[in-house]
Amino acid sequence: MSKKRVIIFGGDPAGVAAALSQAEAGNQVILVEAAPSFGGRRLPQTRIINGESGFSAVDWEAVRKHPNIRLLTNAELLKAKAADGSFHFRLRQRTPRVDPEKCNDCKACIRVCPIHMYDDFNEGLGFRTAIDFFNPSVGVYNIFKEDMPICQATCPANLDIRSYVGLIADGKYAESLAKIRERLPFALSIGRVCPHPCEGACNRGHVDEPIAICALKRFVADWEMHHDIDPPVEVPEQFHDEKVAIIGAGPAGLTCGYFLAKAGYRSVCFEAMPEPGGMFRYGIPEYRLPTPTLMREINWILEHGVELRCNTRIGKDVTFEELQRDYAAIFIGVGAWSGMKLRIPGEDLEGVVDGVKFLKDANMGKKIDARGKVIIIGGGNVAMDAARVSWREGFDEVHVLYRRTKKEMPASPWEIDAAEEEGIKFQYLVAPVEVIGDNGRMKALKCLRMQLGEPDASGRRRPVPIEGSEFVIEAETLIPAIGQRPDVAFVPDDSGLEITRWNTLDADPETFMTNVPGVFTAGDVQTGPGIAIAACAGGRKAAAGIARYIEAKRRAAA
Amino acid sequence: MYEKKGRYIVEFPDIPSERQHQIEIDVEERRRNYNEVELGFDEERALKEARRCLSCRRCLGCALCWAECKPEAIDFAMEDDIVEVEADMLIVSSGVERAQERIDDKFQLGSNLNVITDLQMERMLDEDGPSKGLVIRPYDGEVPARIGFVQSYEAAASGVHRAALCLAVNEAILLRGKLPEAEISIIAGELTGFQQEYAADLEKLADITFQEAAVVSVDAGEKAEVEVTLATAQGEECRSFDLLVLLTQPQLSAEVKKLTSAVGLEVDYANFFADGDGAALLATEKDQVQLAAQR
Ligand SMILES: Cc1cc2nc3c(=O)[nH]c(=O)nc-3n(C[C@H](O)[C@H](O)[C@H](O)COP(=O)(O)OP(=O)(O)OC[C@H]3O[C@@H](n4cnc5c(N)ncnc54)[C@H](O)[C@@H]3O)c2cc1C
Ligand code: SF4
Numbered sequence: 095m096s097k098k099r100v101i102i103f104g105g106d107p108a109g110v111a112a113a114l115s116q117a118e119a120g121n122q123v124i125l126v127e128a129a130p131s132f133g134g135r136r137l138p139q140t141r142i143i144n145g146e147s148g149f150s151a152v153d154w155e156a157v158r159k160h161p162n163i164r165l166l167t168n169a170e171l172l173k174a175k176a177a178d179g180s181f182h183f184r185l186r187q188r189t190p191r192v193d194p195e196k197c198n199d200c201k202a203c204i205r206v207c208p209i210h211m212y213d214d215f216n217e218g219l220g221f222r223t224a225i226d227f228f229n230p231s232v233g234v235y236n237i238f239k240e241d242m243p244i245c246q247a248t249c250p251a252n253l254d255i256r257s258y259v260g261l262i263a264d265g266k267y268a269e270s271l272a273k274i275r276e277r278l279p280f281a282l283s284i285g286r287v288c289p290h291p292c293e294g295a296c297n298r299g300h301v302d303e304p305i306a307i308c309a310l311k312r313f314v315a316d317w318e319m320h321h322d323i324d325p326p327v328e329v330p331e332q333f334h335d336e337k338v339a340i341i342g343a344g345p346a347g348l349t350c351g352y353f354l355a356k357a358g359y360r361s362v363c364f365e366a367m368p369e370p371g372g373m374f375r376y377g378i379p380e381y382r383l384p385t386p387t388l389m390r391e392i393n394w395i396l397e398h399g400v401e402l403r404c405n406t407r408i409g410k411d412v413t414f415e416e417l418q419r420d421y422a423a424i425f426i427g428v429g430a431w432s433g434m435k436l437r438i439p440g441e442d443l444e445g446v447v448d449g450v451k452f453l454k455d456a457n458m459g460k461k462i463d464a465r466g467k468v469i470i471i472g473g474g475n476v477a478m479d480a481a482r483v484s485w486r487e488g489f490d491e492v493h494v495l496y497r498r499t500k501k502e503m504p505a506s507p508w509e510i511d512a513a514e515e516e517g518i519k520f521q522y523l524v525a526p527v528e529v530i531g532d533n534g535r536m537k538a539l540k541c542l543r544m545q546l547g548e549p550d551a552s553g554r555r556r557p558v559p560i561e562g563s564e565f566v567i568e569a570e571t572l573i574p575a576i577g578q579r580p581d582v583a584f585v586p587d588d589s590g591l592e593i594t595r596w597n598t599l600d601a602d603p604e605t606f607m608t609n610v611p612g613v614f615t616a617g618d619v620q621t622g623p624g625i626a627i628a629a630c631a632g633g634r635k636a637a638a639g640i641a642r643y644i645e646a647k648r649r650a651a652a
Numbered sequence: 653m654y655e656k657k658g659r660y661i662v663e664f665p666d667i668p669s670e671r672q673h674q675i676e677i678d679v680e681e682r683r684r685n686y687n688e689v690e691l692g693f694d695e696e697r698a699l700k701e702a703r704r705c706l707s708c709r710r711c712l713g714c715a716l717c718w719a720e721c722k723p724e725a726i727d728f729a730m731e732d733d734i735v736e737v738e739a740d741m742l743i744v745s746s747g748v749e750r751a752q753e754r755i756d757d758k759f760q761l762g763s764n765l766n767v768i769t770d771l772q773m774e775r776m777l778d779e780d781g782p783s784k785g786l787v788i789r790p791y792d793g794e795v796p797a798r799i800g801f802v803q804s805y806e807a808a809a810s811g812v813h814r815a816a817l818c819l820a821v822n823e824a825i826l827l828r829g830k831l832p833e834a835e836i837s838i839i840a841g842e843l844t845g846f847q848q849e850y851a852a853d854l855e856k857l858a859d860i861t862f863q864e865a866a867v868v869s870v871d872a873g874e875k876a877e878v879e880v881t882l883a884t885a886q887g888e889e890c891r892s893f894d895l896l897v898l899l900t901q902p903q904l905s906a907e908v909k910k911l912t913s914a915v916g917l918e919v920d921y922a923n924f925f926a927d928g929d930g931a932a933l934l935a936t937e938k939d940q941v942q943l944a945a946q947r
């Protein structure tokens with residue numbers, strides 16, 4: 095048998111055992127482990143131990159000394175590729191900052207280190223110092239120096255939470271806000287609406303409850319607003335000649351414009367609707383984000399050198415080709431505004447209105463025909479907004495139907511709680527099958543009851559219909575809110591811009607340039623419906639990509 | 653700073669404050685208008701809340717350790733390496749990540765110190781663990797007299813469920829060795845299949861009781877005991893434990909998912925369990941990729 099190059103990911107006992115047997119067979123083995131040293135001893139999971147043995151003993155010495163095994167600890171996978179019958183991997187091996195050849199295990203460092211942090215080796219049972227041996231049975235010292243605390247690493251925009259929260263604790267509100275604005279112009283708005291994934295990761299959650307990061311961000315932004323302080327407008331003295339076109343004045347487009355201005359580029363932002371803000375303005379209801387608050391923030395962004403042209407739809411009022419001709423680069427941030435269809439009979443009847451359109455009408459102050467009962471289909475945040483708006487509009491009864499149970503509902507728990515508090519009725523394990531009409535108007539909805547079937551491989555249980563469980567709910571209005579897709583019809587066929595099968599646009603993950611040079615994109619149109627902070631993060635990175643692109647072109651021309 | 657008792661019990665005298673809540677308007681004030689519902693923090697709440705932050709310091713670069721280190725082993729200038737690797741064969745071992753974020757709040761993991769996960773129990777039982785192999789209640793360092801293992805996930809693929817139960821039984825056996833007097837119970841939704849499969853092994857277990865039941869709620873008792881309400885076939889029942897251990901559901905780490913999808917493989921955690929004694933390596937649909945069986 096010829097010698098093979100074997101790579102093993104995972105330094106748990108199973109991985110180590112595989113490494114030893116492969117190495118014994120004469121193969122060249124690389125053993126990769128994410129932790130600073132090989133993991134703890136483990137108990138078996140498929141057989142019952144007989145008293146004495148217990149933990150699987152791993153022969154660390156044999157692994158470490160085996161000539162055919164190369165160890166890569168503290169390593170993270172960056173890229174994996176399979177081609178021509180072999181694999182290629184790119185890994186980052188984080189430095190230990192302690193030379194294992196010199197260290198004599200005296201522990202003097204541990205005694206003096208002032209930093210005590212979550213002990214990941216012991217599953218958080220206690221604390222360890224920033225310099226530590228991680229796993230005592232292997233005892234490889236290392237200094238733990240992550241680039242970012244977990245909250246910052248989890249935030250899609252990587253806001254420097256630790257710093258801005260610390261500045262608040264010191265009473266330095268203006269400085270805290272400036273820290274936020276280094277990466278995000280929307281502190282007022284995001285501080286109100288962000289579902290704050292950072293809080294889910296926050297280390298304080300291991301002690302009791304996470305830090306209320308989002309509300310703190312809102313606090314400093316509100317502090318500035320309530321004290322009538324004009325936020326600083328800081329842009330370079332001189333702008334470059336090149337101008338950028340931005341399509342869509344949503345969170346992604348406006349953030350892109352803000353950071354372009356900071357980098358010295360003026361932009362013109364084309365917006366189809368009468369007012370800017372995108373889903374901030376036309377999706378998220380007033381009671382969560384009041385328009386005057388939003389407009390304060392947008393006006394300040396525009397002051398940086400972003401020219402806004404509302405009521406201008408690209409593809410109708412101005413063509414995409416004109417933008418390509420007149421501007422040095424284009425940023426597409428048109429969001430995802432087309433509601434998905436239920437695909438059931440009767441969906442075209444009067445009284446059936448898509449969730450996003452319903453919220454848009456409400457946000458524009460249009461008169462809503464709020465008579466009788468309304469049914470909302472879906473379990474996400476858009477469904478919660480539609481329900482809570484319906485309740486405010488004065489429908490007699492508001493029902494939300496969802497095909498799984500409350501536990502599986504993707505909406506944020508606090509939104510579900512608020513909706514329940516407001517008296518909205520939830521029916522779980524129900525799916526619509528037909529809209530029943532009378533003279534072209536809906537009058538009832540036929541539904542099926544569902545049950546959760548066997549868990550699939552991932553452990554999630556699928557809803558399956560219960561046969562013969564059909565029933566009818568009478569209602570005057572039906573609001574499907576089951577997801578959105580981007581509308582990219584404005585893109586001309588011959589532009590060469592590739593559109594995915596989800597109607598989204600692909601972009602390079604670093605520069606945010608699409609497959610067409612000079613055309614950039616981010617936000618919901620790139621990712622599919624997401625959250626606003628992610629759209630802002632994309633907008634900021636795209637601005638950097640655009641600046642680099644224009645500079646490269648200028649250099650090439652010179 | 654907090655006081656460290658040994659290396660495992662931590663108190664936070666400087667940051668005992670609870671999470672602050674935003675000011676909200678009442679439900680009655682919300683009907684038929686669009687007034688903002690949440691009004692944010694006032695300055696007092698904001699300051700209190702901001703002071704709760706642990707500021708998750710990693711190494712500060714203060715160099716105290718460097719000054720103490722006689723053999724001069726510490727070198728702050730060492731940098732990360734980017735390593736490029738070619739291989740003809742790939743073996744994936746999934747590790748032991750658990751779906752902790754999906755554990756329902758009702759189990760009070762995190763808020764009740766005497767509720768821990770099975771992985772934490774595994775660490776505690778290990779001689780290299782946080783308490784050098786001594787099993788203690790995190791709350792006060794007392795030795796627990798009544799220990800309950802309860803299933804904390806709703807449903808899982810059978811191989812995964814079996815793995816979670818096996819781990820619990822193994823922990824119970826080690827616990828029995830350390831605490832001969834303790835009352836040890838294992839409580840899960842479905843036990844029959846497992847008990848049949850492992851009948852021969854389970855027969856030998858001294859005084860570890862099994863109960864088929866689902867957890868309804870978990871509450872903190874007056875003396876830091878954990879009160880568990882169970883739904884059994886006979887109706888609801890209340891049981892009290894000194895230490896509650898949550899059986900968690902094993903899942904694939906993001907890293908393994910990224911890796912396997914990059915080479916075009918669909919795997920889930922159940923794939924990693926060999927049937928019976930099975931071979932140490934499991935084949936996949938790609939002949940150059942194998943899985944290291946969890947045993
Ligand atoms: C009802 C609802 C509630 C939400 N709630 C939250 C929440 O609480 N928290 C959160 O973080 N996220 C929430 N989101 C998601 C969030 O709003 C979006 O992720 C975010 O707005 C995406 O930003 P964007 O800039 O990519 O797109 P959008 O905000 O959708 O903006 C796109 C803009 O482009 C304009 N446009 C489209 N086509 C053209 C064209 N051809 N020419 C010119 N202009 C065009 C549109 O009019 C719009 O103004 C919610 C979404 C919805 C629908
Ligand atoms: S590990 Fe970092 S924080 Fe700890 S003593 Fe050394 S330099 Fe200071």
Ligand code: SF4
Binds near residue numbers: 243245255296
């Ligand atoms: S306590 Fe939470 S918010 Fe503060 S730095 Fe740590 S993870 Fe971030």
Ligand code: SF4
Binds near residue numbers: 197198201203720723
């Ligand atoms: S790194 Fe720490 S344990 Fe190692 S020799 Fe230096 S002081 Fe001692």
